[in-house]
Amino acid sequence: MDFIRVLFSILLPPLGVFLQVGIGGAFWLNIILTLFGYIPGIVHAVWIIAKK
DSSP states (O other): OHHHHHHHHHHOHHHHHHHHHOSSHHHHHHHHHHHHOHHHHHHHHHHHHHHO
């Protein structure tokens, strides 16, 4: 299941975070980071998935 989350995190970072933690602070932070730049959103999403 983590492989699927990481794959979604690379394609669409907020989706990967949503699958890991749901709608919460990390999800909204990831949306903001993705809007500022695609790479920061990916890094944050993979970090959230690896942390759990």
